[in-house]
Amino acid sequence: MKRVDCPADRISSSPEETIALGEEFGKQLPPGSVVALTGTLGAGKTVFTRGIALALGIGEEITSPTYAIIGEYEGRIPLYHMDAYRLAGDDDFRLAGAEEYLYGEGICVIEWPERLTLLPGHAIRVTITIRDDGKRRFHREGNS
Ligand SMILES: Nc1ncnc2c1ncn2[C@@H]1O[C@H](COP(=O)(O)OP(=O)(O)OP(=O)(O)O)[C@@H](O)[C@H]1O
Numbered sequence: 001m002k003r004v005d006c007p008a009d010r011i012s013s014s015p016e017e018t019i020a021l022g023e024e025f026g027k028q029l030p031p032g033s034v035v036a037l038t039g040t041l042g043a044g045k046t047v048f049t050r051g052i053a054l055a056l057g058i059g060e061e062i063t064s065p066t067y068a069i070i071g072e073y074e075g076r077i078p079l080y081h082m083d084a085y086r087l088a089g090d091d092d093f094r095l096a097g098a099e100e101y102l103y104g105e106g107i108c109v110i111e112w113p114e115r116l117t118l119l120p121g122h123a124i125r126v127t128i129t130i131r132d133d134g135k136r137r138f139h140r141e142g143n144s
């Protein structure tokens with residue numbers, strides 16, 4: 001898989017900047033990518049995912065998939081936006097039929113991936129931290 005350079009370590013001062021970061025990042029994602037987005041409540045995971053969706057040519061509004069577990073969006077590459085917040089663990093994720101998407105041709109973005117241990121080794125891990133000044137720091141690990 002090609003190297004994804006962004007965001008290795010970036011700061012966002014606003015939701016708009018976070019969307020732009022997500023778009024820049026999303027443009028580099030090949031089909032089959034799995035993005036594990038870690039960060040506290042309100043860190044900006046869903047906002048960042050909106051930017052990824054824009055990069056994939058998705059016009060539809062990305063909403064929080066908390067209750068649905070998976071939001072499916074048709075784009076240049078399909079986007080599967082998942083939220084593991086309410087899951088007890090891997091078994092719940094499997095029962096929701098979500099595991100097979102991780103090995104498909106779409107792009108999976110997973111919020112609250114720390115609830116799961118079954119994520120594939122090729123997952124790109126992005127951590128969002130809210131700084132004391134309210135700005136968001138994006139840090140990327142994996143896939144390098
Ligand atoms: N720099 C920023 N980047 C992203 N969001 C920001 C930023 N500054 C403020 N915000 C606000 O923070 C909130 C982020 O919400 P978002 O739904 O993306 O969080 P989340 O990480 O998905 O949370 P949850 O775990 O509840 O799903 C929004 O209300 C947004 O307007």
Ligand SMILES: [Mg+2]
Nearest residue numbers: 045046064111
């Ligand atoms: Mg969210």
